[in-house]
Amino acid sequence: MPNLNRIKAISEKEVFHILRDSRTLAIIFILPLLQLIIFGYAMNMEIRQVPLVVDDHALNSSSRALVDAFIQTDYFRLVPKGPGVLDPGELFKQRVAQATLSIPKGFNQDDFTAQLKIDASDPNSAQMIQSYATGIVNTWSAKAGVGIALSPLILYNPDMKSSFFFVPGLIALILVMICALLTSISISREKEMGTMEQILVSPVTATEILLGKVLPYIFLGLMDALLILAVGMLLFQVPFRGEFAVFLGFTFLYVLTSLCLGLLVSTMAKTQQGAMMTALGMTLLPTLLLSGYMFPIPSMPPILRRITYIIPARYYLQIIRGIMLKGNSVQHLYQAGLSLVTMSVVMLVIAARRFKLRLS
Amino acid sequence: MIHTKNLVKKFGAFTAVDDINLDIAKGEIFGFLGANGAGKTTAIRMIIGLVLPTSGQIIVDNLDISKGSEKVKHKIGYMSQKFSLYPDLKAIENLEFYSGIYQIPFRQAMKNIQPIIEQFGLQDILKNRTEDLPMGYKQRLSLVAALVHDPPLVFLDEPTSGVDPQARREFWQVINDLAYAGKSVIVSTHFMDEAEYCHRVIIMQDGREVALGNPAELKATHDSANMQELFLKVLGEDHAKSE
Numbered sequence: 001m002p003n004l005n006r007i008k009a010i011s012e013k014e015v016f017h018i019l020r021d022s023r024t025l026a027i028i029f030i031l032p033l034l035q036l037i038i039f040g041y042a043m044n045m046e047i048r049q050v051p052l053v054v055d056d057h058a059l060n061s062s063s064r065a066l067v068d069a070f071i072q073t074d075y076f077r078l079v080p081k082g083p084g085v086l087d088p089g090e091l092f093k094q095r096v097a098q099a100t101l102s103i104p105k106g107f108n109q110d111d112f113t114a115q116l117k118i119d120a121s122d123p124n125s126a127q128m129i130q131s132y133a134t135g136i137v138n139t140w141s142a143k144a145g146v147g148i149a150l151s152p153l154i155l156y157n158p159d160m161k162s163s164f165f166f167v168p169g170l171i172a173l174i175l176v177m178i179c180a181l182l183t184s185i186s187i188s189r190e191k192e193m194g195t196m197e198q199i200l201v202s203p204v205t206a207t208e209i210l211l212g213k214v215l216p217y218i219f220l221g222l223m224d225a226l227l228i229l230a231v232g233m234l235l236f237q238v239p240f241r242g243e244f245a246v247f248l249g250f251t252f253l254y255v256l257t258s259l260c261l262g263l264l265v266s267t268m269a270k271t272q273q274g275a276m277m278t279a280l281g282m283t284l285l286p287t288l289l290l291s292g293y294m295f296p297i298p299s300m301p302p303i304l305r306r307i308t309y310i311i312p313a314r315y316y317l318q319i320i321r322g323i324m325l326k327g328n329s330v331q332h333l334y335q336a337g338l339s340l341v342t343m344s345v346v347m348l349v350i351a352a353r354r355f356k357l358r359l360s
Numbered sequence: 361m362i363h364t365k366n367l368v369k370k371f372g373a374f375t376a377v378d379d380i381n382l383d384i385a386k387g388e389i390f391g392f393l394g395a396n397g398a399g400k401t402t403a404i405r406m407i408i409g410l411v412l413p414t415s416g417q418i419i420v421d422n423l424d425i426s427k428g429s430e431k432v433k434h435k436i437g438y439m440s441q442k443f444s445l446y447p448d449l450k451a452i453e454n455l456e457f458y459s460g461i462y463q464i465p466f467r468q469a470m471k472n473i474q475p476i477i478e479q480f481g482l483q484d485i486l487k488n489r490t491e492d493l494p495m496g497y498k499q500r501l502s503l504v505a506a507l508v509h510d511p512p513l514v515f516l517d518e519p520t521s522g523v524d525p526q527a528r529r530e531f532w533q534v535i536n537d538l539a540y541a542g543k544s545v546i547v548s549t550h551f552m553d554e555a556e557y558c559h560r561v562i563i564m565q566d567g568r569e570v571a572l573g574n575p576a577e578l579k580a581t582h583d584s585a586n587m588q589e590l591f592l593k594v595l596g597e598d599h600a601k602s603e
Contacts, residue, residue: 009460013446013453020448194442198505201408202461203433 010212
């Protein structure tokens with residue numbers, strides 16, 4: 001049985017290390033904020049105010065209504081067409097416009113045909129522009145009483161704001177990175193400094209060392225989660241529809257999983273630097289690419305899809321998006337929570353086994 | 361208190377400790393002598409359970425160390441060759457930490473080490489950060505930290521390396537007091553004059569025992585005026601034998 005007094009002694013000492021080391025404190029509180037702001041503003045996937053040149057040959061009420069429909073949204077802004085024939089290619093080359101709309105003379109009740117040309121040198125933006133345009137045309141044609149009246153109802157994020165999508169994702173990414181980093185350093189530092197030798201001579205067991213080191217960081221991890229959540233909500237106006245207690249409970253599980261991952265890393269690494277690199281390597285890219293943060297898991301090839309099952313952020317993303325955007329409660333999330341618990345236990349057991357109570 | 365039988369440690373093809381047999385009594389000051397790499401540190405690390413022997417047996421206070429039992433660990437105080445207290449903690453916080461992991465109430469621990477703290481003149485630096493202390497004080501503090509749980513066995517791996525002569529004398533005064541109080545003190549050193557303070561010494565070379573016994577008796581048998589001469593003589597004889 002792990003001895004509580006010894007765990008307490010190790011935790012207390014760890015708190016002293018954290019409080020006295022400005023570098024660690026910076027990692028804990030400044031790095032997440034920087035990441036949130038940089039990622040938050042850089043990874044904005046929406047496009048607004050697309051420069052649009054309109055070449056209206058019809059000049060009737062229908063054509064004017066269509067053009068109005070475009071520029072009344074925030075998505076497009078009208079760029080005046082120069083003299084002469086419209087040359088979309090040239091406009092795109094000069095980056096004057098990203099899209100052009102040509103309305104032919106016969107644009108009326110009998111034939112509502114118009115042509116939209118889009119600069120697809122950036123395919124992602126082109127796709128967004130296309131879908132904005134389709135939406136606008138659908139609404140317009142429904143009003144005009146032509147075509148099929150398709151009125152999609154978009155739930156949870158009606159404005160399709162990408163901040164709704166990435167702020168929860170960033171909480172997942174930043175937490176796993178910071179937590180894994182912190183614990184991975186804390187053990188390798190003791191190995192490097194030689195202080196581990198002195199602990200190993202004492203009656204302390206591997207489990208006690210690991211638990212003692214994890215406890216203070218659980219608290220710090222939760223503080224970090226709250227910090228990112230608060231700043232994310234302030235800066236990016238992300239809603240929080242679920243219950244705070246549910247958020248706290250599941251975030252605790254995720255922090256625990258991330259810390260255990262760091263512990264596992266630190267039992268393998270010999271130096272602090274090695275531990276840091278491994279911890280970053282095991283969290284940053286896998287979380288970005290394989291958690292469903294950037295790319296939807298269902299569209300991945302089967303092998304990658306299987307790998308996503310061992311990425312903790314995969315489960316937490318489900319949880320945090322569910323809580324923040326959908327107001328999910330425990331009954332919707334317990335499966336993802338159980339997966340996190342399982343991962344923590346497995347990693348902690350492996351770490352405790354790998355952790356040698358003797359020097360090599 | 362300590363009994364080793366045919367103790368061997370190999371690192372790959374290299375034999376660090378080769379067939380060492382020891383019996384160390386209660387209250388004895390036992391010295392490990394030898395050049396760097398002679399196997400002193402490895403032998404000590406095996407006895408305290410930090411390194412697993414390749415073969416052989418170690419019994420500490422009637423307990424087999426290979427069982428790795430907690431009981432044995434409570435009996436051992438260890439000061440490693442490399443300074444290994446936490447530099448960012450205050451001196452007193454280091455002591456508090458060690459009393460914590462040995463489950464000794466801090467008040468009790470301070471009571472255990474109070475005489476030594478006073479003897480070393482450490483009272484006034486307890487609130488200082490460990491990294492700010494001069495080398496000599498760090499070494500003294502390391503020894504004190506190894507004694508918070510009042511262990512019957514004290515292992516000091518080169519405790520006086522890098523310490524000025526005045527501090528060395530203080531160290532040996534404390535070691536003597538510890539032995540007088542009934543503790544077994546196992547010291548490794550490469551200062552030959554210090555060997556004179558030991559009740560018994562083992563002189564090691566290439567992991568093997570080349571001499572074992574009371575310093576005065578060893579000097580007499582090998583017809584040496586001092587430990588330095590004895591040391592060179594036995595190592596020379598050993599070389600001649602092995603060639």
